[in-house]
Amino acid sequence: MIEAKKVINELEKRYTRLVGTSATNLCTHCGWCIESCHIYKATGNPEHSPVAKAEKVRKVLKRKHDWLSRVFPKWTGAADLSEKDIDDWIEAAFKNCTLCERCVVNCPMAVETPQILGAARGVLTSMGKNPEILTQLTDSAIAREENLKMMEGFFRKQIQKLEKQVQDKLGDPKASIPISEEADILYVPLSGVHTMIPAATIFNAANASWSMSLFEASNYGLFIADIPKAKKIVERILKEAERVKAKTLVVTECGHAYGVLKWEAPKWFNKKFDFEVKSLLEVMDDYVSQGLLQIDPSKNPEPVTYHDPCNMGRKGGIFEEPRRVIQAASMDYREMTPNRVENFCCGGGAGLVACSDWTEERLLYGSTKVDQIRDIKVSKVVTACDNCLHQIQELGEKNDLGITVSNVSQYLVNALVIPERGKIEKDKILQA
Amino acid sequence: MISEKFTHFVEYELQAIAIAWMIILYTIKAIQLSRLPMPWEKETKKGNSTKGVMISYASIFMPWAVESSRDHFWRWLGFALYHVGCLVAIVNTFTFTFTPELMTPTVKIVFSILIAPAILIGFLKFIRRLIRPEIRYISTPDDYFSLLSLQLFFFTGIMALLTNTPFWRSSYYIVTAAFLFYVPFSKISHYVYFFFARFLTGKRYGWRGIIPQNTTK
Numbered sequence: 001m002i003e004a005k006k007v008i009n010e011l012e013k014r015y016t017r018l019v020g021t022s023a024t025n026l027c028t029h030c031g032w033c034i035e036s037c038h039i040y041k042a043t044g045n046p047e048h049s050p051v052a053k054a055e056k057v058r059k060v061l062k063r064k065h066d067w068l069s070r071v072f073p074k075w076t077g078a079a080d081l082s083e084k085d086i087d088d089w090i091e092a093a094f095k096n097c098t099l100c101e102r103c104v105v106n107c108p109m110a111v112e113t114p115q116i117l118g119a120a121r122g123v124l125t126s127m128g129k130n131p132e133i134l135t136q137l138t139d140s141a142i143a144r145e146e147n148l149k150m151m152e153g154f155f156r157k158q159i160q161k162l163e164k165q166v167q168d169k170l171g172d173p174k175a176s177i178p179i180s181e182e183a184d185i186l187y188v189p190l191s192g193v194h195t196m197i198p199a200a201t202i203f204n205a206a207n208a209s210w211s212m213s214l215f216e217a218s219n220y221g222l223f224i225a226d227i228p229k230a231k232k233i234v235e236r237i238l239k240e241a242e243r244v245k246a247k248t249l250v251v252t253e254c255g256h257a258y259g260v261l262k263w264e265a266p267k268w269f270n271k272k273f274d275f276e277v278k279s280l281l282e283v284m285d286d287y288v289s290q291g292l293l294q295i296d297p298s299k300n301p302e303p304v305t306y307h308d309p310c311n312m313g314r315k316g317g318i319f320e321e322p323r324r325v326i327q328a329a330s331m332d333y334r335e336m337t338p339n340r341v342e343n344f345c346c347g348g349g350a351g352l353v354a355c356s357d358w359t360e361e362r363l364l365y366g367s368t369k370v371d372q373i374r375d376i377k378v379s380k381v382v383t384a385c386d387n388c389l390h391q392i393q394e395l396g397e398k399n400d401l402g403i404t405v406s407n408v409s410q411y412l413v414n415a416l417v418i419p420e421r422g423k424i425e426k427d428k429i430l431q432a
Numbered sequence: 433m434i435s436e437k438f439t440h441f442v443e444y445e446l447q448a449i450a451i452a453w454m455i456i457l458y459t460i461k462a463i464q465l466s467r468l469p470m471p472w473e474k475e476t477k478k479g480n481s482t483k484g485v486m487i488s489y490a491s492i493f494m495p496w497a498v499e500s501s502r503d504h505f506w507r508w509l510g511f512a513l514y515h516v517g518c519l520v521a522i523v524n525t526f527t528f529t530f531t532p533e534l535m536t537p538t539v540k541i542v543f544s545i546l547i548a549p550a551i552l553i554g555f556l557k558f559i560r561r562l563i564r565p566e567i568r569y570i571s572t573p574d575d576y577f578s579l580l581s582l583q584l585f586f587f588t589g590i591m592a593l594l595t596n597t598p599f600w601r602s603s604y605y606i607v608t609a610a611f612l613f614y615v616p617f618s619k620i621s622h623y624v625y626f627f628f629a630r631f632l633t634g635k636r637y638g639w640r641g642i643i644p645q646n647t648t649k
Contacts, residue, residue, distance in 0.1 A: 017470040018632055024461075025618060026625035029575050031567045032500040032507075046569035055570060067457075068574070068617035076619075077572035106500035108492055108511070109626050110633040263640060266474035277475065317478045317641030340645060342499050 002127070004081045008064065010126045014119035014225075015061070022112040023061040027051060033113070036106035038344045039096050042367045050103035053092040054113040057120045060085065086129060093120040094131055095358050098349035098365070100310040105341055122225030130224045131355045137220040138229050144215060145236040152214060155179070159212070162193060166200045171418050175204040178211035185210035186246035187280070188217040188237055188257070190386055195252040198409035199280055205416060206292040210250075213240055217257035218386075223351030227268060234265045241275055248276045250283050253407045255311030255349070255385035262316065279312065281384055284412055285321035288328050294417035295329050303332040303378040304411070307369070307392060308343040309385030322384050322408050329415035336372045344368045346383075348391030366395045373401055380404050382411045434598040442605040443529050450612035457616035458624055465628060477639045484638015488630040510553045517550025518582070521589045525608050528592065528601075540593045547586050547593075554583045578620050585611055 015023075034040055034049040046052060055077065062069040062078035069078030079085075099114040107113075124130045144151060159177050167175045177200045180186075187203065187210055189195040196212065203210040215237050221230025241249050251258045262277045287293050306326055312318045319340045327333045338344070347366030352358060369392065373381060381392050381403050389405055396403040406414075473481075487497075495501035501508040520543050527534055558579050561571050585607050592604035615621060637643045 015468060017465060017468040020465055020468045021625060021629050021632065024465075024625055025621040026629050028619050028622045029567070029570045029572070030511075031564070031570065032504075034566050035503075036500055040566075046566040049566055049570070051570050052566075066617075075572065075577075076574045104633060106498060108498075108500070109622055110488065110629045112629070112633065263473065263475055267471040270471075270474065272474050272476065314642060315640075317645075319645050338499060341642060 002081070002083055002086055007081055007086070007123060007127065008060070010123040011057075011060065011119060012064075014122050015065075016115070016119075018112050018115045019061075019119050020065070022054070022116055023058050024066060026109050027054070027058070027111045028109065030108065033103040033107045033111070036102050038100070038102070038347060038368045039098070039365050042347070042365050048096050050097075050107075050113045051111075053097055054111065054116045056085065056088045056092045057116050061116075086124070086127070089120045089124055090129055093117040093124065094355070095352070095361060098310070098345045098347065098352055100345035100349055101314050102310075102342070102345065105314065118225050121223070122227075125224040125226050131351070131357070133354050133356070134220050134224045134351045135226075137218075137354060138224060138226065138233070141216065141218065141220065141233045142229060145232075148214065155214065159196070162197055162200070165197055166204060169197075169201050169413070169418070170204055172204065175200075180214045180240060180244060181211040182244050183209045183211040184247045185250050185283075186213055186237075186241045186244055186248075186275075187211070187250045187252070188213040188215065188261070189252045190218055190254055190257075191216045192386070194407065194410060195254070195386070198407070198413040199252065201413045201416070202284060202287065202293065202409060205418075206287045211244060213237060215240065217251050217254050217261065219257055219260045220351060220354075222256050222260050222264065230260065231265075231268050234260060234268070237261070238265070238269075238273065241273075246275050248278055248283075249273075250278050250280055252280050253384040253386070253409060255309035255316070255387065258318075259311040259316050279316075279318055279321070279384075281312070281318055281321045281325065281408060284325045284409060288325050288412075293412070294419070295412070295415045296417045297329055297331050297415055299415045300329055300380075300411065301331045302380050303334055303376075304330050304380040304382055305334050305336050305373070305376055305378045306339075306408075307336065307346060307381055307383040307388055308340055309383060309388045310343070310345050310349055312384050313343060314341050318384075322382070325408055325412055326382055329412050334376045334378055336376055344372060346388045346391040346395070348387050348394075351387075353387045353390050362391065363394060363398055366391055370395050370399045370401065373403065374399075378403065380406070380411075382406055382408055384408050434602050436598075439598050439602050442602050442609065446609045447525065447529070447605060447612075450609040454612050454616055458621075461616070461621075461624075462628075470632075473636065473639045477641075479638050479641030479644065481635045481638035484636070484643050485631055485634035487643050488634025488637065489627075492630075510556065513549045514553040514557070517547045517553070517586060520546040521550070521586055524589055524593065525605070528604075535593075540596075544590045544593050547590050551583060551586045551590075554579055554586065558583075574618050578618050581607075581611060581614065582620070 033051055037050050040048045059077055059079045060081050062076055063073055063080055069076045073079055097117050101114050103113050156179055159179055163177045167173050185208055187199055219230050219233045221233050251261050258279045266272055306322055346369045348362055352362050383389055384407060393405045491497050495505055495508045524543055561567050588604040588607045591600040
């Protein structure tokens, strides 16, 4: 049995102005959002439309806050919270919505459905009803700081091995991966080496003052809407950035991590940080436009496209930077339609890619993305988010798209022109 | 036979009471909303929040700018004509009473022509709500009732304009007053919340450089 009062209290804690505005009579049930949702498009199930999903939570909020719904709930579709509602919320908020905000962009009223479903995620988490894997991933990130001493030695050894790969790639034995040292840039990767080696190669090639964080950028606290835990995960990075006197915190190619560190964390901590927060995409764009990197686009001759991760684009404002980088490093860049603010979610966002119980559904939710990729006949898809990367890889395999998928930094590094070591030494002598 | 006193009452006193009622309720609602926590952006802005808000408001008038309008132009046109009809019917409640000298036969015909499509579109909206499973699924009694009450508002408005008889004038104003009493409780209030919602979303999108899309460099 659920404790309805407790659930309502949890919901009330998340009743912000955005949620409040969207949970009132703002939504006219016009249905304009319906076809904008990749999940509805994939299933055609009326329950999967953004408005229907929001309504599952909104009906409870209306019962409490809407005057007419308090007296005549059936008239407005409002209802008291029931046991079934909780199951419906799990489906609506965790399984059948990737919080991509495409519905917000297409709603004539700007109803913030993801805010409502995000609030439901938080309530479900407080009840222990969220997907367990997302909590485990959140807790493991927190545990990393708690066991830092034990973990640090092992991490440094691993990075030494990677450093060798960077040196080989650049043909420069002095190329390095400094860890948590004083530098202008503190780069925060993910746990995968594909977010470390290419970035390290680029920083070294651009001769940047940088070091790599001891921590990973990923923050599953956001996906379960557990803000205290999400803050804890962020806090360790903020402390490290202060300790190494970083001027810029550079977040790897991870959509939600960028969103958290760039936009959400300053709100959670109610302050502007002393350092700038940038995505690796912006930094690469700067290096390319400043001519700090030598690029040979002929090294990437295959037709390529860019998938806008929702957290980077529609929620983060990064659209052109990755395009400029890819176009500089490519012979045949093609644009998916629609793109940028209207781009379709890959279907794996908001933690869905980690929930193995829902793999079948997730791959179905990516069907619009499959059609988009197929339409432009590319053999490579580049993206800037690990969740998107895994999802598109799986979509490609399942649907025989014949594509390879990489992140932007990997793609750029593939086109880097590495001067011969003798020439580097000669240049240095000439410069001296 | 409708007395002149009654007609005067429904045109003036009743309307004043209904409008005051609506203003009071909306004021309460606005205060309630403004008291809710609103975490504003703290990070240095990447775009322009003022432009974001302006574009957010304007996008409703730019069918080419939003996919849901662009890909369904006829639906958008119906939406536009419907709201023009609403606006004219509302304006008419004032001009009919306070500026009768402006209400020449030509103006009355023009007003009627502008309101009439809204009746047809309202009917189509009603049918769409009934027959499309995905729309029927999300529809509530308030949705159907709001549509029908607006139909009545438009119809009595046109009849009042065309006949100018005490019966239709009184009917129009009684429907208007009933409508004003009901509106703050129904989804028809979206025209007020629209300004709050589009402001909040536009400000955030503008601040983050999402709209207008940041294409600097």
